[in-house]
Each structure stands twice: as structure tokens, then as C-alpha cells.
Amino acid sequence: MPAAPSALQGSFDVAVIGAGVIGCAIARRFTLEGARVAVIEKAPDILDGASKGNSAILHTGFDAPPGALETACIAEGYAEYLEIHDKLGLPLIRAGALVVAWTEEEEALLPALIQQARDNGVADIAPLSAAETRALEPGLGAGVRAGFRVPREYLIDPWSAPHAYLLQALANGATLLRGCEVTGGGFDGAMWRLETTRGPLSAGIVINAAGLYGDRIDARLIGHSDFTIRPRKGQFIVYDKPAAALATHILLPVPSKITKGIVVCRTAFGNLIVGPTAEDQDDRETAALVPETLAALRARGEEILPALAGQDVTAIYAGLRPASEFKDYQIRAHAGLNYVTVGAIRSTGLSSALGTARHVHRLCAEFGHQRTPLGAPVWPQVTGISEYARRxxxxxxxxxxxxxxxxxxxxxxxxxxxxxxxxxxxxxxxxxxxxxxxxxxxxxxxxxxxxxxxxxxxxxxxxxxxxx
Amino acid sequence: MTGDLPGFADVVIVGAGPAGLAAAAELKARGVGSVLVLEREAQAGGIPRHCGHSPFGMREFHRLLRGPAYAARLLARAQAAGALVKTGVTVTALHPGSGLSVASAGGLRQITARRVLLCTGVRESTRAARLIGGTKPGGVLSTGALQGMVHLQALRPFRNPVVLGTELVSFSALLTCRHLGIRPAAMIEPGPRVTARRPAGLLPRLQGVPLLRNTSITAIEGRDRVTGVSLQTADGARRRLACDGVIVTGGFRPEAALVRDSHLTMDPATGGPVVDQFGRCSDPAYFAAGNLLRPVETAGWSWNEGRIIGRAIAESLGDEVPDFAQNMKIELQGDVLKYILPQTLSACPAPAALRHFQLRVTRPARGRLILRVNGEVVLSRALSALPERRITLPLNALPAGAEGVAELSFEDGPA
Incomplete structure (x- = not known):
């Protein structure tokens, strides 16, 4: 039940605004580092914005821009996921990815892409001829020219991971306020006072992980934002379980400047997905499915894997990525305000979340944030809902x-x-x-x-x- | 509970709807020792359980019943005959030679049987399968889900939904809406005419529900709950209609996931298993009956199929129906004929259980049905048919003892 608006919701070391995958990972990191954390989410439940629809891949970051913050966060997040997934009961399906070139232009881009992967520390890559590519995935359609395999691109579950992160934070003392929108606030030089629809609360540090509303929260709390969110819609088709037998690898196209392109891959739930599209829009709330686009997605899927024709569609969904006018993540500590913006996580948030959280925690050292890490934190296990584990x-x-x-x-x-x-x-x-x-x-x-x-x-x- | 589940039965029937329960009663009446019916739902009875309206039961009980009463009678009859009906038990895998993996609250276990009859029924196709655009709010339901909520749980999911489709089940959805004060905002049919036969098509007018033909739903609107739909007519005109739910009706397809994941041969045309004139699948220990065979027939039709295929199973246990020896395959030519059932005929002197081929067309068709065996015309018959309407052809249209491939085609023209 919502508390009376006047009741103080408490005093915390850190308030995290937004319970998407990034907010959940940040809440976990700060809790493990000994902070008293509140997570504030305006929706009735967590993962209600950008984190509800993604392609559920744990990326190595092989194709991320070298030297970018995103690339560093993905590498660190990837490593930590591998380290902790067993302890939290989280799945890891070691599918590996296959980047497939279908045109001469795409084929010409492969050497640079392989070099970029090596620059990003993903060295276990070797170019494949058309025949070698097809030998790895016999179901591929006509026109494969060449490819390369990225063995350590994995499939995970987009939802149990953030649930586990937040559950661990909660099990170790964090507070979650759902249905709680931040309406304003101010910093008095020592503490933040946040006004919310469930009453005020105070916090030493505020971390804005508000995803699709990141720029608006910045404007509301610190008066300006260094970026503008430009929602980018991605539509997906989910095929019924027999389709999962059609491909072992995550099938990636050669990425363009704008998007990683249409991916075909299995899911942790035993299905196969085709998507996403990349469509810029102004609306931050509505990710509308468009029949013509879905039909085109289906047709593209059938070019990549001809046996998809005649497979049943189980579900359709669309997500919104919080892209901005910048290519890289917009993560910034605002000196003198004890405030960190974690914005424009335009993609790859699921892969980078744990690393992003570590990066944000390091930034807060600048504010003199120093606590004693928990000696023996609780490790709650989430229920396994992966099709590739015992149910x-x-x-x-x-x-x-x-x-x-x-x-x-x-x-x-x-x-x-x-x-x-x-x-x-x-x-x-x-x-x-x-x-x-x-x-x-x-x-x-x-x-x-x-x-x-x-x-x-x-x-x-x-x-x-x-x-x- | 699995604790009291026997590990063996002469015949295990998967699914306790009209076909499964009719077969159970028939098998017991014919002296089969142990007949075990496994139902994954908490209640036996199948789809009629939640069809709170008439008419059910004329053929079976010689009286007019509502769905739930009909389902209860089918169950009572099967149990009185001596069949063991277990609910809350899901068959999760079919193994060659009739071993089954089953799951229940107690976990996983195996059951063996001399014969298995699959009667897992049909379901409606979904909004996703139809690639209907828009958002994904709550309140988009199939007729089955709506009827379960209204008739099994006395819950009302919306007040002013639109009904998409004009099949028989769409009118069943309209009848359900009369309960709990649900008032449909419109009935929407993408095609030019109502799919179901009269008199069902008169219902919307009787209930004061506008019937919009040549109209498609292009988008569903709303974030948490449905707030409206975008409609487009065949001439391209668009408009918005306020509503708080969408009932996506019909477009039936066999609930065949179990068959599809097994060693049995599937027919992509029906969406169910390939069977012969005894309802026997590609593994002779397995049979299928009811709407798993094809979309979609009435409860009474499925009940009768369960009965006659149950009889064939009883005879197969006494070796009167020999093992599968397929000697003729029926192939469809062209794209007007949607499916045919049975898909194969076995060389067997015993009288067939299914005495008619069942057919459907993909579009309104007027012309001739032509059956050829090894290239020679053995039957040419006038056909005038609409989609989703039953078409039958006697099995004995094929010459006795014929072998090879039979081809059925349709030619447009004067009937």
C-alpha cells in the first residue's frame, strides 16, 4: 500500500532511481560494498522500461567501439557474470556466435571487424570460409560468403539476471520502493532530499539509472542534462520451441554503424528469436508492433534460416532502447552534487550491467563514498527458468x-x-x-x-x- | 497425485475431453482390462467444461445440455464404465512402443501401455501468430481463456471488448459475453462474409452488436489495459474504436506439441498426426481421435470419433486390426484443398473406423473434386464449399485393395 505522502521513506547512503537491469546491478554493487541503498522505481514492478525487451545475449563486446566506456563496462560485466552466475542460480548457455557476411560489402568488412575484436581483447576468433561457416550451421540460407565465430558470446535469461541482482541487494539490506516516482529534490551540500509520489527520502548520493527517462530525471534534479534520450524501437518475433533446433549459434549479421542488425538466436527459454529492428521514435512509453515490419522480420529470418518458413510464431514483442545523440554510454559523476548520471545505455545493458555498476561505484569514491564491504554477503538463488536446466x-x-x-x-x-x-x-x-x-x-x-x-x-x- | 497412478494400463488415453472420455467408455464396454485417462487440467471434460451454453449432447445423451453438464455426463459415463480418470497429470513425452513420461505435482514418472490414444484437442490461434500490431496490454484473450475466466472462475476480464472472427466459436464468445454483463463493442470479420453457418450469424443483430465485415484490426492500443483498436476496412479506410479488450477467436489448430516432439509423423496440413482409417498413427501402438486430428469439429463429432476409434483400439488388442501396413497415401494437389483426413490407408480387411475422408477448403470453392489413383480418375464429384465448413467423401470412393498414391484435386468451374 502506498504510504501517506508526507511520511519520510527513510535515510539512505545511496538512492538509485530506476529498477532496470542497470539500476538493479548498481543497487547490488553498492549494497555489497556496505552502503544502505534505496531503489526507486515508478512502475508497479521492476524491469518495466528498456530492460523488458532485449535479445538476451551476454556479449563479449567484440564489436563494441575500441576505447569506449561501453566496451570497458561490457568486458567487466561479462567477467563478473561468469564469476557469479552459478552462485545466484543464473543460466549460461554457451552457444557462441557466428558473424555471417551475406554480401560482398559485408565480406569486405570482416577483417576490420576481426581486428576490432582483437583490439577489444576478444582474441579467440578465426576467419571462416563460406564452407566452414555452413559446416558450423548447416541450416543457413543461400548466399553465405564468409564469417567468423566468436566462441564466448553466450545466451542468458534477460529477466532472472536483474532479478537476482536486486534480490541479492534486498537480501543484504537494500530497500525497494515500487510505484514510486521521483517528482523533485535538492542537495544541501551534504544530503539529497528526494520528493517522490510515496513521500520524501534522504540519501547521501543519488544515482540516476532512469533509462528512457534519464535526461528528464537529470533536468528535474540537477537542472540540465548532457544528453537527450532518443528512443530506438526494436521489434522481435519469437518462434515456438521446435525452431530452436534450427541453429546452435547466435547468428549475427555484420553490424552497421547504427545497429547490430537482425540477430537469429535461441533463447534461454528454448525458443528462437529473430530481431531486433532499429527504429527511432519520440515516444518513450509505447513500443508498438507493426504487422508489416514483423512480416519483413519474418522474411529476413527465413532468408537466414530457410527452415523457419512454416515454423509457428509463439510471441511478438518490441522494446525501446534508451539511445541518445551520442554513441557511447553517458555516465558522469557531477562533482559537488553527489550525483551520478548513468544514461544512454543504448544497447548491451544486460551484458554490461555488472561492469557498469562497478564503474559507477568507483566514480563515487570521488564523493568520499567509502564503506566497509560486507564480509559474508547473502547469496540468494533465483528459481531456474531456463529450458536448458532442471525445471x-x-x-x-x-x-x-x-x-x-x-x-x-x-x-x-x-x-x-x-x-x-x-x-x-x-x-x-x-x-x-x-x-x-x-x-x-x-x-x-x-x-x-x-x-x-x-x-x-x-x-x-x-x-x-x-x-x- | 502420481502416488496412486498405475505404472501400466492396457490403454492410456491422453486428454479427457469428449473424444477421450467417449473412447474410455467404449473401451471398457468392449471388455478392455484397464483404461487410464490422463488429463492435465484440474477437471476432466475438455473444452465443453467452459462453454456455458447449449447445444451439447443431442447425439450422445438425446437431450439438450449446456457444456459443463455435458462434460460432467461424459466423465460420469466413462467412470461408470470402469475407466480410471486422473486429472492434474501432464504427459510430457511419447516413447516408441507406447511408453509415456508423465509429470504431476509429485514429479516425473513413466507409464507403459499396450496402446495409447491421443486426444489432446485444439486451441485457438493467438494474436502473436496472426501478427496483429500495436501494444501488448492486458485484456487480449482467446475465447477459451475468456470462457475459463467467466464460467470456471466467475471472473470478468473486461466490459466492452471487440470480438475478432466470425467462426462458430466467435458466436460462443458472444454468448459468453452475455454473462457478467459484458457488452461487446463490435464483432470484426476480415473477410466479406460470416464464416459460421446460419443461424449463428444472426446472433450479433439479436444482441445488438455491430458486425463489421471486410475489417481488420491493425493495432491494439493501451499500456496496461486495452483502450482501443485501430481498424482498417478493405477499401483502406481507417478508424479507431474504443474498447477495453480484444477476444481473438477461432483460427483453431490441434494442440499437437506432444506429437510434434515425438517419433510420430505429423501432417503439416492438419497440424495433427498422420493417421489411417483406424485413427492409427505412424507407430501402430499409438492412435489419435478428436480435434487433435484436425481443426475443428464439434464436440459431438469428436465424441463419435473417440467412440469409433476406441472400438478399433479394442479390436487391435484382439489382433483383429493387424499392425500398420500403409499401402496408400492420399496427396492433395493445388492450394484450394486445405487438408484431408485420414492421410493414409492401411491394407486391412477389417471395417474402417473412419468411414469418410474429412476435407476443408482454403477459400470459397465451386467446381469439381477429382480423385485419381495412380493417375486414373476414380471419382469426379461436384463441390461447392466455404472455408471452415465440413466436407466429407466416403472412403469407399477408392477402389478396394488399391495401392500406390491417390491424388485429390479441385478444379474451379460449374459444379
Whole structure:
């Protein structure tokens, strides 16, 4: 329940604005470093903005701009994910990526791309002929000219990772305020006072990880922003599980200056995705799906993997990337204000989050932020929802399967609806469990799910008969 | 619970809808020792469980019943005959020679059987599969999901939805909306005519719901809840219609994930398994009946199919139907014919269980159906048909004992 607006929500060392993957990773880092952290999220649930729709790849950063901050954050984030994923119960599918050149122009770009990968510290790359490329992925369509393999590009789960980061922060003392929008605030030289829709709170340091609203939060709190968010929409098609057998690798095109291009890859949930598009727009809220674009995406997917023709589409989704007029991340410590902007994470946020968090923590040393790191932090485990690991439906006492397509159990749903990070929206419940995300999209389980979630979501799936 | 699940049954039936329950009763009536029906839902009965309207049961019980009462009677009859019906049990894999992996609240286990009958039914196709644009708010449901909420849980997901589609099930959705005071804003049909037969097509007028033909939904609007839809008519005109939900109806397809992930041969045209005239799959230990075979037939039709294929299974246990010896494959020519069922015929003197081929067309068709065996015309028949309407052709249109390939084609022209 929202507290009365006047009640002080508390006093913290650090307030993180925004609970996307970046905010969750920052909250974890500062908590582990001994800070008392509050995470402020305006949506009813976390991961409700840019982090809700991405391609779920753990990138090495092989194609990132050499010397860029983004590249450094990806490298550091990648390394930390490999180090901690087992301890948090997070999946890692060692798919490897295959960069495929389909035209003469693309083929000509390969040597430079391989050199760029080496400059970025990704050295385990060798050029492949057309025949060698095809030998690795026999399902590729006609016209493959050449390629190279990036063995350490992996698949992860876009949602359990940030959930685990934030859960670990919460388990070690952090506070999460959801449905809480920052409406204003000021710094008195020692402490920030933030005004929010759930009342004021004070914090020694404010970190703006507001994603698609990063520039607006800057304007609201420090009076200006050094960048302007230019939302870039990405539409995706998710194919049903049999399609996952069509490709082992993450199939990447030769990237252009604007986008990594249309990727075809498996997902941690056992499906196969084709996407994203890269479409600039002004709207920060709405990522509209466009039938013609989806049809074109489908056609492109079938050129890359001809056997995709005739495969069933399970889902369609679109995400918004918080791009800006700059190519690189816009991460800046504002001296004298105890304020850090973590903006314009235009892509790769999932890969770089843990590294970005470390970078931000180092920046805060400039403000004299020094705490004693936790000696023995708690390591909560998230429920494994990867298709490539053991699932709850295979274990006794699961309460039975509720969502048949994705085989989500009653016990998993109950777990996702309780605890410090309980789902408060159907979308949040989907991200925690995969429920209704399968081929029937809720034909079979919506009724049972509506009954199970009754009175437990901010936006109920349905009203009771008597609530006229 | 899995604890009291037997590890063996003479016949295991997967799915407790009209086909599965009818087969269970028939198998027991024919003296089969143990018949085990596995249902993944909490309640047996299949789709009729949540169709809170008539007419069900004329053929089966000689009276007019609402869906839930009909489902309850089917279950009672199967149980009274001696079949064991277990709910909350999901079959997760089919193994050659009729071993099944099953999951329940108790975890995973294996069951073996002499024969397995698959009756996993159909579901509607989704908004995603139709690539309908716009946002992804709450309140976009299939008829099945809507009916489950309304009839099984007494929950109302919206008040003024639009109904997309004009198949029989679309009118079932309209009838469901009469419960709990749901008032549809419109019924929307992309094509020029109502798909379902009369008198269903009269329903919108009776309920005061505008019927918009030649109209497509180009986008769904709203962030958390549906706030409206963008419509486009065949002449390109666009407009917005306010509503708080979208019922995406029909476009049925077999719920065949289990078959598709197994060793059994699938038919891409029906979306179900390939079967012969006994409902037998490419592994002779497996049979299929009901709407898993094809989209889509009525509950009564599926019930009858369960009964006659159940009988064939009983006979196969007594070796009266010999093992699979496919000697004829039926192939469709051209793109007017959508599917044919059965897809193969086995050389077998026993009377067929499925005595008719079942066909559908992809577009309104007026002309002739022509059947050739090894190139020779054996049947030429007038056909005038609309999509999603039942078309049958007697199995004995094929000469007895014919071998090779039969080709069925359609030629436009005067019927």
C-alpha cells in the first residue's frame, strides 16, 4: 500500500532511481560494498522500461567501439557474470556466435571487424570460409560468403539476471520502493532530499539509472542534462520451441554503424528469436508492433534460416532502447552534487550491467563514498527458468503444472507472488516464471492464473463477478 | 497425485475431453482390462467444461445440455464404465512402443501401455501468430481463456471488448459475453462474409452488436489495459474504436506439441498426426481421435470419433486390426484443398473406423473434386464449399485393395 505522502521513506547512503537491469546491478554493487541503498522505481514492478525487451545475449563486446566506456563496462560485466552466475542460480548457455557476411560489402568488412575484436581483447576468433561457416550451421540460407565465430558470446535469461541482482541487494539490506516516482529534490551540500509520489527520502548520493527517462530525471534534479534520450524501437518475433533446433549459434549479421542488425538466436527459454529492428521514435512509453515490419522480420529470418518458413510464431514483442545523440554510454559523476548520471545505455545493458555498476561505484569514491564491504554477503538463488536446466515441474511437491506450454508450476507462481520482490503485475509474473508466454498465449491457463493471482496484482487480470 | 497412478494400463488415453472420455467408455464396454485417462487440467471434460451454453449432447445423451453438464455426463459415463480418470497429470513425452513420461505435482514418472490414444484437442490461434500490431496490454484473450475466466472462475476480464472472427466459436464468445454483463463493442470479420453457418450469424443483430465485415484490426492500443483498436476496412479506410479488450477467436489448430516432439509423423496440413482409417498413427501402438486430428469439429463429432476409434483400439488388442501396413497415401494437389483426413490407408480387411475422408477448403470453392489413383480418375464429384465448413467423401470412393498414391484435386468451374 502506498504510504501517506508526507511520511519520510527513510535515510539512505545511496538512492538509485530506476529498477532496470542497470539500476538493479548498481543497487547490488553498492549494497555489497556496505552502503544502505534505496531503489526507486515508478512502475508497479521492476524491469518495466528498456530492460523488458532485449535479445538476451551476454556479449563479449567484440564489436563494441575500441576505447569506449561501453566496451570497458561490457568486458567487466561479462567477467563478473561468469564469476557469479552459478552462485545466484543464473543460466549460461554457451552457444557462441557466428558473424555471417551475406554480401560482398559485408565480406569486405570482416577483417576490420576481426581486428576490432582483437583490439577489444576478444582474441579467440578465426576467419571462416563460406564452407566452414555452413559446416558450423548447416541450416543457413543461400548466399553465405564468409564469417567468423566468436566462441564466448553466450545466451542468458534477460529477466532472472536483474532479478537476482536486486534480490541479492534486498537480501543484504537494500530497500525497494515500487510505484514510486521521483517528482523533485535538492542537495544541501551534504544530503539529497528526494520528493517522490510515496513521500520524501534522504540519501547521501543519488544515482540516476532512469533509462528512457534519464535526461528528464537529470533536468528535474540537477537542472540540465548532457544528453537527450532518443528512443530506438526494436521489434522481435519469437518462434515456438521446435525452431530452436534450427541453429546452435547466435547468428549475427555484420553490424552497421547504427545497429547490430537482425540477430537469429535461441533463447534461454528454448525458443528462437529473430530481431531486433532499429527504429527511432519520440515516444518513450509505447513500443508498438507493426504487422508489416514483423512480416519483413519474418522474411529476413527465413532468408537466414530457410527452415523457419512454416515454423509457428509463439510471441511478438518490441522494446525501446534508451539511445541518445551520442554513441557511447553517458555516465558522469557531477562533482559537488553527489550525483551520478548513468544514461544512454543504448544497447548491451544486460551484458554490461555488472561492469557498469562497478564503474559507477568507483566514480563515487570521488564523493568520499567509502564503506566497509560486507564480509559474508547473502547469496540468494533465483528459481531456474531456463529450458536448458532442471525445471520445477520435474521435481516433487511442485503443486502441479499451471501453464502447460511453458510448464510453469503452482509452486513457482506462488514463489513469484511472494517474498521481497513479489510480482505485482501480470507482466512481472511472466518475467519471473514464463507463465502464459508459450505457444497458446494463455488459452489454457488464463482462467486458473486469474484465480491464483486474484487480489495480488496492482492490475488484476479480471474482476470478480460482484465488483460492478 | 502420481502416488496412486498405475505404472501400466492396457490403454492410456491422453486428454479427457469428449473424444477421450467417449473412447474410455467404449473401451471398457468392449471388455478392455484397464483404461487410464490422463488429463492435465484440474477437471476432466475438455473444452465443453467452459462453454456455458447449449447445444451439447443431442447425439450422445438425446437431450439438450449446456457444456459443463455435458462434460460432467461424459466423465460420469466413462467412470461408470470402469475407466480410471486422473486429472492434474501432464504427459510430457511419447516413447516408441507406447511408453509415456508423465509429470504431476509429485514429479516425473513413466507409464507403459499396450496402446495409447491421443486426444489432446485444439486451441485457438493467438494474436502473436496472426501478427496483429500495436501494444501488448492486458485484456487480449482467446475465447477459451475468456470462457475459463467467466464460467470456471466467475471472473470478468473486461466490459466492452471487440470480438475478432466470425467462426462458430466467435458466436460462443458472444454468448459468453452475455454473462457478467459484458457488452461487446463490435464483432470484426476480415473477410466479406460470416464464416459460421446460419443461424449463428444472426446472433450479433439479436444482441445488438455491430458486425463489421471486410475489417481488420491493425493495432491494439493501451499500456496496461486495452483502450482501443485501430481498424482498417478493405477499401483502406481507417478508424479507431474504443474498447477495453480484444477476444481473438477461432483460427483453431490441434494442440499437437506432444506429437510434434515425438517419433510420430505429423501432417503439416492438419497440424495433427498422420493417421489411417483406424485413427492409427505412424507407430501402430499409438492412435489419435478428436480435434487433435484436425481443426475443428464439434464436440459431438469428436465424441463419435473417440467412440469409433476406441472400438478399433479394442479390436487391435484382439489382433483383429493387424499392425500398420500403409499401402496408400492420399496427396492433395493445388492450394484450394486445405487438408484431408485420414492421410493414409492401411491394407486391412477389417471395417474402417473412419468411414469418410474429412476435407476443408482454403477459400470459397465451386467446381469439381477429382480423385485419381495412380493417375486414373476414380471419382469426379461436384463441390461447392466455404472455408471452415465440413466436407466429407466416403472412403469407399477408392477402389478396394488399391495401392500406390491417390491424388485429390479441385478444379474451379460449374459444379
Amino acid at each position: 520445477d515441474w520435474q521435481c516433487p511437491g511442485n503443486g502441479g503444472i499451471v501453464c502447460h506450454c511453458e510448464r510453469v508450476t503452482r509452486r513457482e507462481i506462488e514463489a513469484a507472488l511472494s517474498g521481497p520482490l513479489a510480482a505485482q503485475s501480470l507482466a512481472g509474473l511472466k518475467r519471473r516464471t514464463r507463465v502464459t508466454m508459450g505457444r497458446c498465449q494463455g488459452f489454457y491457463c488464463s482462467a486458473a492464473l486469474a484465480a491464483l493471482t486474484k487480489g495480488r496484482l496492482t492490475q488484476p487480470m479480471a474482476e470478480a463477478e460482484d465488483d460492478r
